[in-house]
Amino acid sequence: NAGVMQNPRHLVRRRGQEARLRCSPMKGHSHVYWYRQLPEEGLKFMVYLQKENIIDESGMPKERFSAEFPKEGPSILRIQQVVRGDSAAYFCASSPTLAGGFNEQFFGPGTRLTVL
Amino acid sequence: DQQVKQNSPSLSVQEGRISILNCDYTNSMFDYFLWYKKYPAEGPTFLISISSIKDKNEDGRFTVFLNKSAKHLSLHIVPSQPGDSAVYFCAASEGNYQLIWGAGTKLIIKP
Numbered sequence: 001n002a003g004v005m006q007n008p009r010h011l012v013r014r015r016g017q018e019a020r021l022r023c024s025p026m027k028g029h030s031h032v033y034w035y036r037q038l039p040e041e042g043l044k045f046m047v048y049l050q051k052e053n054i055i056d057e058s059g060m061p062k063e064r065f066s067a068e069f070p071k072e073g074p075s076i077l078r079i080q081q082v083v084r085g086d087s088a089a090y091f092c093a094s095s096p097t098l099a100g101g102f103n104e105q106f107f108g109p110g111t112r113l114t115v116l
Numbered sequence: 117d118q119q120v121k122q123n124s125p126s127l128s129v130q131e132g133r134i135s136i137l138n139c140d141y142t143n144s145m146f147d148y149f150l151w152y153k154k155y156p157a158e159g160p161t162f163l164i165s166i167s168s169i170k171d172k173n174e175d176g177r178f179t180v181f182l183n184k185s186a187k188h189l190s191l192h193i194v195p196s197q198p199g200d201s202a203v204y205f206c207a208a209s210e211g212n213y214q215l216i217w218g219a220g221t222k223l224i225i226k227p
Contacts, residue, residue, distance in 0.1 A: 004159070033213065042120070042205055042217030043160070056214070091159050095213070105215065107152075107159030 004094050004108035012114045013082050021077040021111045025094030032075045034067060037089045049075060082115045119143045120208050122218035130226050135193040137221050139206030146208040151191045154203045201225045
């Protein structure tokens, strides 16, 4: 019963490089959410995806950030041309198929991105 | 615009005593509230939740109280144990997938 897996756990990039963060949801979960946590703050919703569909990306910056959840393979959060302000912990969560109301989200261990 | 606020960055409690963590919110449309616990270098773990139609929910040592008129909820842990030392996040939802999070309270249980 593997939980939500994220890799890498730590990622260091120089300004201007690209960062790719991966998330494999729990078995049987078809909904994936990405959150960002800046130091001393709570988690902030970024994007909600189902297989091959972006459902809500209202929390994601319009430029340089993109997310996908392909039919096969993990969900990817991609940050192009990273800047120092992108340094944060990025958490992925998954949930089973929504059946009305709120469904508990299970979180991965996070990827800590450091931009030099 | 902080819709969910945890005003105490940290709280220190003696082992065996009661820990009370507080959370205030501003959005009256929130109808589901959750508490998550987070250890360093790990993701948040769901602890307990409460629907807005209730004012109390209990699960073992953990009880969450909701005061809708005051837009306030609290998490009670009794008795507190060393393993409870962690950061506790309050989160709220308008009945959908989006969770709005507080900044967290670091709970330290002293032996």
